[in-house]
Amino acid sequence: MSGPARDNPRSISPIFWLLFGAGGMVSALFGPALILITGLLAPTGTGIPESFLSYDHALAFARNPIGKLVLLAVIALFFWHGAERLFLTLKDMKAGPSLVLKLGTYGVAAAVTLATIGLLLAIGF
Amino acid sequence: MNESRPYRRPQPGNWWAKPPYRAYTARELSGVAVAIYGGVLFAGLVSLARGPENWAGYVGFLKSPTSLALHVLLLAAVVYHVITWFQTLPKTMPKLIVNGEAVPAKKITGLATLLAGATSLALVLVVLGVTR
Amino acid sequence: MEIFEADVLIIGAGGAGLRAAIAATLADPSLTIALASKVLPMRSHTVAAEGGSAGVIQAHDSLENHFNDTVHGGDWLCEQDVVEYFVSQATPELIQLEHWGCPWSRKPDGEINVRAFGGMKIERTWFAADRSGFHILHTLFQTSTKYPQIKRFDEAFCLDLLVADGRAQGAVLLSPSTGAFTTILARSVILATGGAGRVFRQNTNGGIVTGDGMALAYRHGVPLRDMEFVQYHPTCMPGSGILFSEACRGEGGYLVNKDGYRYLQDYGLGPVTTTPRNKTMELGPRDRLSQAFWQEERKGRTLTTPNGESAVHLDLRHLGLAKLKERLPLIRGLAMEFMGIDPADTPIPVRPAVHYTMGGIITDIQTATPLAGLFAAGECSSVGIHGANRLGSNSLGELTVFGRVAGEQAVKFAKEAPAVVANKLVDQAKAAAAKAVALRDQKGGGERHSVLRKEMAATMERGCGIYRLGTEMQETCDKLAELKQRAKAITLDDHSDVWNTDWLAAIELGYQLDVAQAMAHSALERKESRGAHQRLDGFEKRDDDKYLAHSLAHYRGDGPPEISYGPVKITKSQPGTRAYGALGEQLEKDGTHA
Amino acid sequence: MPDPAKRELRILRYQPGVDAAPAFGTFWVENAENLSVLEALQSIKDTLDGSLAFRWSCRMAVCGSCGMMINGAPKLACSTLLRDLPPGPVTVEPLNNFPIERDLVISVGGFVKKIESIYPYIIPKEPRTIAQGPYLQTPAQLAAYESFSDCINCMLCYAACPQFGENPDFIGPGAMALLQRYNGDSRDAGRQKRLDAIHGEDGVWSCTAVGICSEVCPKSVDPANAVNQNKTNSAFDFFLRFLRKE
Ligand SMILES: Cc1cc2nc3c(=O)[nH]c(=O)nc-3n(C[C@H](O)[C@H](O)[C@H](O)COP(=O)(O)OP(=O)(O)OC[C@H]3O[C@@H](n4cnc5c(N)ncnc54)[C@H](O)[C@@H]3O)c2cc1C
Ligand code: SF4
């Protein structure tokens, strides 16, 4: 009896949700390993040589097109993942007006994404 | 004739902090750890772009006890994220039918978690192997 | 008072009412169909039916078999032309439900699966696990939402029919959520209000099964037919009466007494077999099985449950966990949830409880009642297919076959009928509303209706039970007369209008007492034993000379009903011996019963 | 000395026009060991206070009428036995997140509208006549939607879902289970129509995958799957619609 399709504008949530999902999946599959490698094994030199964290090595990685893609994917998607979850939780907590919350979460993720692209381009090939 | 006057009981504002919703809130916040780690990497990228000195400072930070402690915490949070992520996975996909019966969610979660363990392990081993 | 004008009004949104509504709107999409129900449609008691619905589908089966099983099962008190029509339409209706999405259980190749049922010679019961009624009801309800012409009045309680110029032309409804009344004017009316099992103490029925429609028609002069025939289902939960479907036995369950003995073999239902054999042992008809229980109880061979009820054991252990999970998941769930018993490793205590009213509002094969413009379908009606005893899985089929007929016939009538006379009807509606309000507000003798209800249920169980005695039936009749008097002077705890369920229950009690009287008096008058009506006071035999006839109870206001008799339509099956087990097979071979 | 066979029930009462706000009333029921919460309420109504209002019918956990909060959790009163609850008083409240009409009776109209809004009927792929007989549907095809067809519309999932608590217009878990029941049916071709019905903020996008809906469901329907699976479907549809030719 009620016409569902009427008055039923399509939500743009899918955009954020898909980015969130992609970030969630990448972090679920590789997150623990990445943290272990870059945050614990490499800095302490456990099983990984000093040279791993050398400037040249890092720069070479960031200049490699595949390396660039990996960095972009990991940094941007991780931010989008966190942004979605933080936004929804803050909304649950009624922490502030929706627009402010959106700027503080999705806004940050978008800014970081753009910045990452900029930096990766600036670093050169 | 009286009109009916339904009474609305609002949901308490802090429902998210109370059981049974507390676990859900914790799950959501574990996702924020993922972004924090993304932030650590992003900081590295900024340092890298700024040149070797800046990078050295970044590496110095990574080696600091603060950073190590932070990463241990992040690791714990992300492992929680991994576990809950795959608990949610069966909800987001169509029912898997094998031999005419729906595969139980627990099984899907179990298999996917194992798979995630394997991919992470593989990545660590590859890095360890390549850098040796 | 709000007034709503419809072309066809349907009271009751269970299986029969919903099927009627869809049929009516398909018959003429330009008409407005009002569909009223005192609960949300999906709460209607059709939801509780477990076992399934009969319809011939296997190649080695035939309509004739279904006809014969039904007529024998009904102890020849069936309208045979109606049965013939019913069996021919049952399968098409089941296919229609399938097209509407009913999730029937399937064979591995995707074809419809069927199971065995009591009193049926060949497996022909379509089932959706053991939630058949649930799925039929939800399928019909959901399908009905496709048609905006069906204007639903959910949670609208019918107080009375509106009758003028000898014609039913609407009804007055009470909305529990506001206490407001609505008059529905319609050119034809269908009653589909379900059974009346709640007049008994232990029963398988939901709380809403209070015979409302039967009483409404009856009070307007429509006779109730064959009301003495009340079916006891042999396998119910002692105490609550919750049903364990006949499908338990169809799938191969055993009934054993306290000694672990399959006692049915002592009551003409043998020979004993380990796998289910149609029309034998546990797959005998319900009346016979319930009667065997009664005998066992007298012989002291039943067990006693913690709440003091006697019981026998329904043993499903040999079916194995896998089969129980696939075929009888609801049954297993009920046993575990309500009794803490897993039938996979423990037998379930069960006993008979009232299950179904074979009789009801008299209708012809077109579902028309003697009151012009009034039609009836489903358990509230007596269209004539069940006779003295209904076979399991014939009722769900009845809902769809005769629900459809009622919908179509009511449309036909509505299109030919003159316009309604609004003034007269609205006055009637106002009077009915005023009467209801008076009951709500009266300061009577202070007695609660719940007290009367308990006494009614107890006296019905005693006088109109599995076996009956003239003296006890007389006592029941007397008791009901007394209760009717006391009911006039009850006092409610609640005098408000919003969700005054105290009030609704008091009105329902009035309906129940009228229906109970029709049952008890019809029973007292039938001096023979047939189907579900078994006497032990010198009338143990069937008496075709005098009683191959339908009883008709006529409402006489405050006084007792008047009982008369009407003819039974016999076409191709002459009354024979109703036998099951080995004797049944022998007779069938000899051609003694068709 | 407290009688062990007696049990205290604290029931939230509300009568519109009389009470400004709901408040608890206390009742003691006899012989509590063998009673379900529903039977306890019935005995209170029959013997102590006939004005107590609650819905019930089948008393066998299949009609979906008797959902209420029992000790704070949404349950069917008829299949919750007092002896299975921890000792001490039992609190009984109307289902959370719904307007209370009276005592334990909540408004159901909004839920019914939601059900009606998602085309809850077969929109046939290939229409068939009765003479053509039933469609074929293998047990595997049945299993693909069977659990969703078991929903008894009891609304316990709505009482548990905090997002429905925040947004009463959210289509919610139960109606989504019904939607998936038809989308998953091999006889049906209405998927797109139904996806269009739920692509808004009040459709699937109000769900944050809390998942409690599935935990409280008395019939193991798994409505959280229905909602979140369709979040995936709706998300892909957001982009794929540009590729669809209409
Ligand atoms: C536990 C159980 C199991 C069963 N299993 C089977 C089985 O396996 N196979 C089989 O064939 N049969 C079975 N039956 C019998 C069968 O289910 C019923 O006979 C049938 O469902 C009745 O359907 P109905 O549409 O006539 O009435 P119901 O489904 O009872 O519907 C009655 C409708 O009338 C409405 N109503 C009543 N009074 C009023 C009023 N005063 N005002 C407004 N509305 C009113 C109600 O709200 C409801 O919508 C079973 C019965 C029970 C109790
Ligand atoms: S999904 Fe489960 S909890 Fe929700 S309405 Fe359906 S049966 Fe009830």
Ligand code: F3S
């Ligand atoms: S609890 Fe609510 S938020 Fe989604 S998963 Fe269930 S509908």
Ligand code: FES
């Ligand atoms: S009374 Fe039907 S579900 Fe509880």
